[in-house]
Amino acid sequence: MKARVYDNILVDFNNGITTITINRPSKLNALNLETIKELHKAFKRAEKDKDTKVVIITGSGEKAFVAGADISEFADFSVSQGEKLAAEGQALLFDFVAYLSTPVIAAVNGFALGGGLELAMAAHFRIASDNAKMGLPEVSLGVIPGYGGTQRLPQLVGKGRAMELIMTASMIDASQALQYGLINHVTTQEELLPFAEKLAEKIKRNSSVAIAAAIEAINAGFEAGENGFDTEITAFGKCFGTADFAEGTQAFLEKRKPNFPGK
Known part of the structure; x- marks a missing residue:
């Protein structure tokens, strides 16, 4: 797969594995509309690339996978604009990733909040570094998760736990996320990507x-x-x-x- 230059993400291909890194460290890798569009293009290219057997999605740096959506972009939206934002975002990225035929592993390397956790949940499964914190804090802003969070979180952790996490806008750490079944494995920060690649290698052996x-x-x-x-x-x-x-x-x-x- 030929390299393509993006403004907000990095894409690397190595031995059957495409690694997509959200690269907005000054914004804690927050998802703005441009980043969502770039992620869509990168996932679409990986899906079409016959040499890509597994996709790993992660964030740059050690602080955040994705610390949420870029609130400044939609703080003054109307009802219809808000609905359009959720519908287009789900179609373009979150549902697109969930239904990708190429396996997607989310390597959560820090904060995964709001849209960040929703992106991780759209992946086929998740691993996290031991400093990771996860949550859906949208109700503290007067809104609800709009990128699939109200649907995927209950599927992964159960209705009661999802209700509590969403209503309290609480964050949970990696060990609690593991206990809840939200993630599959916890590693150190240094071992996160190597471990994701090890899992990808196991997947690659199969049909x-x-x-x-x-x-x-x-x-x-x-x-x-x-x-x-x-x-x-x-x-x-x-x-x-x-x-x-x-x-x-x-x-x-x-x-x-x-x-x-x-x-």
Whole structure:
């Protein structure tokens, strides 16, 4: 994947892993509209790039993953502008990431608040450094989470805990987030990215076609009006027509490691 210059993010590709770093350290990596658009472009390019098997999303520096949205951009918005902000943001970035067929790991390296936690929750799973703090403080500003937070937080931690976190506008630390099931692992700051890359390497060994199907089936189980079991049955059947299935089963029978073609 060819390098592209962005104003607010850094994109690095190495050995099948695309790492996207939100790079606004003076603003604690807060999400403004321009950053959201750049992230959309970067994720879209990674999704189209056949060499990218896993995406890692993180923040620059040691203080913040994303400390929230850039409030100065929407402090004077009207009702219709506020609704449009949420709808466009969800479509452009948060839902886009959640439904990406390429696995996305959020490496939370500090504060993940408001839109930052919503972005981390849109990723397929999360790991965090031991200095990380997470929360949805929107009600302290007279608004609610608008980038999927009221939906994804209950899915991850349960309705009661989500209600408490959102209503109190509280932050939780990495150990509590781990206990709640909001994140999968806690590491030191120094080990965060190496550990994310280690997980990515494990994912890379497997069939990218099967992983994409698994993401689709898992997501379907959380969608209103969708039957996740039916989606799983259909996706399972489709796997039998792939070159990856032929290679995976043949490799198993021949007692060797598979070399998945990714189709």
